[in-house]
Amino acid sequence: MAKTVKLADIADRLGVSVVTVSKALSGQKGVGEELREKIIALADELGYRLPSAVEKVNLNKGQSIGILIHEKHFSKYNSFYLQMYQMLSVELSAAGYFNLLELVRYDFEKDLILPNLVNEGNVSAVVLLGEFSKEYCTFLRSKLSVPIQYLDFNDNSEEINSIVSDSFYGGYYLTNYLFDKGHTDIAFVGSVLKTSSITDRYLGYLKSMMEHGVPVKDKWVIEDRDEKTGIIFSPEILQLPDELPTAFVCNCDLTAGVLIKKLEKDGYKVPKDFSVVGYDNFIFPGTCDVEITTYEVDMPVMVKKTVEVLNKLMRNEDFSSKTHIITGHLVEKSSVRALR
Structure with missing residues (x-):
């Protein structure tokens, strides 16, 4: 019985990463045309079979998502974004992704410095969790060739998908x-x-x-x-x-x-x-x-929607960029007194 050819087999033969092979075969940006042609040719030669719709999730394996959070969101008593990150990390793992977290310092945002995990080129997409300045968002979009997604904020850019609460x-x-x-x-x-x-x-x-x-x-x-x-x-x-x-x-x-x-x-x-x-x-x-x-x-729904959109971005599926608004609901507790 013939051995099933895997992305890692192609990557090893050409001395590149699995992420690079996956991008080349799925038509994503970030791979030079000459290298892309070599990868496609070798895949054909080895008899690599593109996965079915059910198997597509396996393409995510070995790919890393960079998650950027501004350090201001980790001030004393402010762990809302830590909880959201934990939920997002679990969902990304279930979808087959690795994830890397970096806290972006004030001076990085002010002086328009690329985060380390992005600068090293070892992520396949980036999620900005919590608000950054419009200047920094524009800077990141101009420098990155990988998909970018906003979670819990938007900056009115028509180019970027964002998931926000209502x-x-x-x-x-x-x-x-x-x-x-x-x-x-x-x-x-x-x-x-x-x-x-x-x-x-x-x-x-x-x-x-x-x-x-x-x-x-x-x-x-x-x-x-x-x-x-x-x-x-x-x-x-x-x-x-x-x-x-x-x-x-x-x-x-x-x-x-x-x-x-x-x-x-x-x-x-x-x-x-x-x-x-x-x-x-x-x-x-x-x-x-x-x-x-x-x-x-509704944090769980926001996180699930983030991963759903990321999957489409990573697979270069054709859909319009937009803001996804997730509704919540009122929760009555004991901090309000009726005057009538």
Whole structure:
């Protein structure tokens, strides 16, 4: 019985990697035409058989996905992206991929320096997990020949697929929920233009306020993070206006937890004195003693969709680039008091 020819057999004969062979045979970028022709010719000579649709997943084996996360997303108590990375790592492994993680330093982003795992050319695709600056995203797109995908943010580039949660309607539903509980004096806590998700959540809040005929006071749009680093303020640094609303819509649960700690330090109680809602349904244990009403991000679905799109990108399948919006749902807990 003839031995089944594998990608590794072709790679060994030509002294190249399995990833290079896979790219050449599947028509992906990143392989010179002369080398591609040699690989295809040798594959024909050895009788290599392209896998069936059922076997296609095996093409992923030996290919590595680079996952880039900005170091600002690993500040104290902020492990949302660590959990998302763990889920993504499991899904990639199940699909046959290796994955490599690198935290991108502030100076790499500021000075437009390629991450090490990308610069060494040992990945077949890159996932940017969590927001990077538009300048850095443009820089990466100009330098990389492998597929790029965004997870949990987008930068309005038509070239790139992105998977995001439904931030606009999440912010809208949370604000509507507070109105349903009798609140009309409602503030938004989040540095509005710092990330695309915060902007979308603010716009959802704004839509609800407008529909209820309530003007938004400038002093009730409250900054929650450092302008340069993007790191969320501690309770000691978070600044609140002299005139306070009855309720706060926070752009994430971590900010909601910081706000609750700040209010408690000032002698108030949540929800007795103020109502607070967050976003994500994820907060580091011990950050806050109050169970926060929130809009839950469907992290498992976002991760599965990421791998699904990656498979198409890796196989050079023809489909239009777009933003994939994953809806979540409201989770009621104990941080809101009804006024009526």
